[in-house]
Amino acid sequence: MQSSHRVLQLRGGARLVAEPMPERHSTSVVLMFAGGSRLEEGGLGGVSHFIEHLFFKGTQRRPSSKEIADAIEGVGGFINASTDKELTAYWARVPSEHMDLAFDVLFDIVANSRLDEADVEKERMVILDELRGYQDQPQDLVQNLFEELIWPGHPLGRDIAGTEESVSRLTRDDILEYVYAHYRLPNLVVGAAGSLDVERTAGVVTRGLALRSDLDGELSSSTPDPLSAPRVLLRRRETEQAHICLGARALSYLDPDRYALDLLTTVLGEGMSSRLFLNIRERLGLAYDVHSFTQKHRDTGYLGIYIGVEPKKAVGAVNAALMELRALGETEVADDELARAKEFTKGRLRLELETTNGVAFWLTYQQLLLGQINTIDEELTLVDGVSAADIKRVAIQLLREPLQMSVVGPFARDGAFRIAIGA
Amino acid sequence: MNSVADEAGDEEITPTEIAEAIRDCLELVEVDAVPNVRRYLGEALDAVSDGMPADFVAMTLYAALGALREGTTH
Numbered sequence: 001m002q003s004s005h006r007v008l009q010l011r012g013g014a015r016l017v018a019e020p021m022p023e024r025h026s027t028s029v030v031l032m033f034a035g036g037s038r039l040e041e042g043g044l045g046g047v048s049h050f051i052e053h054l055f056f057k058g059t060q061r062r063p064s065s066k067e068i069a070d071a072i073e074g075v076g077g078f079i080n081a082s083t084d085k086e087l088t089a090y091w092a093r094v095p096s097e098h099m100d101l102a103f104d105v106l107f108d109i110v111a112n113s114r115l116d117e118a119d120v121e122k123e124r125m126v127i128l129d130e131l132r133g134y135q136d137q138p139q140d141l142v143q144n145l146f147e148e149l150i151w152p153g154h155p156l157g158r159d160i161a162g163t164e165e166s167v168s169r170l171t172r173d174d175i176l177e178y179v180y181a182h183y184r185l186p187n188l189v190v191g192a193a194g195s196l197d198v199e200r201t202a203g204v205v206t207r208g209l210a211l212r213s214d215l216d217g218e219l220s221s222s223t224p225d226p227l228s229a230p231r232v233l234l235r236r237r238e239t240e241q242a243h244i245c246l247g248a249r250a251l252s253y254l255d256p257d258r259y260a261l262d263l264l265t266t267v268l269g270e271g272m273s274s275r276l277f278l279n280i281r282e283r284l285g286l287a288y289d290v291h292s293f294t295q296k297h298r299d300t301g302y303l304g305i306y307i308g309v310e311p312k313k314a315v316g317a318v319n320a321a322l323m324e325l326r327a328l329g330e331t332e333v334a335d336d337e338l339a340r341a342k343e344f345t346k347g348r349l350r351l352e353l354e355t356t357n358g359v360a361f362w363l364t365y366q367q368l369l370l371g372q373i374n375t376i377d378e379e380l381t382l383v384d385g386v387s388a389a390d391i392k393r394v395a396i397q398l399l400r401e402p403l404q405m406s407v408v409g410p411f412a413r414d415g416a417f418r419i420a421i422g423a
Numbered sequence: 424m425n426s427v428a429d430e431a432g433d434e435e436i437t438p439t440e441i442a443e444a445i446r447d448c449l450e451l452v453e454v455d456a457v458p459n460v461r462r463y464l465g466e467a468l469d470a471v472s473d474g475m476p477a478d479f480v481a482m483t484l485y486a487a488l489g490a491l492r493e494g495t496t497h
Binding site for chain 1: 463466467469470473474475476477478479480481482483486
């Protein structure tokens, strides 16, 4: 599988990653800024996400959100943005002949947004509604509580959108100051994938770069303190189902063992042939929804198991899930199961890279966070290189970490959950 | 205690009967001879009183049993 991406250094420290995909009709472009919610110390919780919303409210040339949307949707394209814990991304996917327009709109919103006081107040109400909405969505709530347990007192453990308190307190000056400090060229990687010419794309991007090119200090945030003990966090809700997240700290995306962790998660709880699905749902009939997942950051990460279960079966499901997790640290995964997990992981990655959007994000993400780009073939080789012994070693390492568990459901007490994880 | 733990998930046995059995256990001298046994039995009794699911109660009773076995073998 060929990869023909090129990385170009642009003026001011910005970088462009472009991959020609000449057979496609679309081109996807992304402006990805280092940063995100983990940099938000003190009372600034949620400011990155707030800014991402505000950038769609209007610029000098396109004074309303409708004009921003019309510019892209008027040619059949899509435009959106997302805030994550270590980055914020603005993207558009358009028919290839409209790539210049896509860049023009994206650079316009990040460099020329008006950030009016009235828009700040309106958007604050929208975000507060969004935050209150999470409280009514137990699946979101239980994951947020789990991340609070995994990274207590650290910005990584807080909802990307902030808290009701922090969002209520953010001022327009806080927002302007944050934009001024973080939306700078050295923090930017521009990505493009689709039917494009790299040299021409570099010219279009260079003309759009109107942001400041100096850095206002290092973009750094503290590493979370190690966890010393297992903990349970119960939020009582009179829900029909109990929602449970349990897991432990795991590897960062810079750790060479991250491929082993990905395969461990696949074997444990990704898809309908995973151990959690087959044993807890199919064989024991304990839970309707059970799966595992990981989150990885520069210096930390976690593996989590989600269980959606009838309350009276919750303790049984937790114990069964823990048995599956512990088994990975006791016995090596069999050859055929490992081979299946590798094909699953490699197949999912290849499917993800079917679209121009998938390729643009994948390349840009690697350049911004890892500082280098592995080709798809290199990634597939790294997955193939993982052995059953590697997975067992990673499982043993993970199981040395204190287990954490969040529970949302109709429970007055958490005693049995604490006993299950030794808390 | 063993039989109560085994039957805590059985719908034939009532919460009142389970609570009575736990209270009987709490009066035994051995309960204080081993760390955590009283704590787990207390948890189990509170769980019964709060109407927690049967497997939740059973789990705390098994924890008490486990602590007792571990304590008496050392």
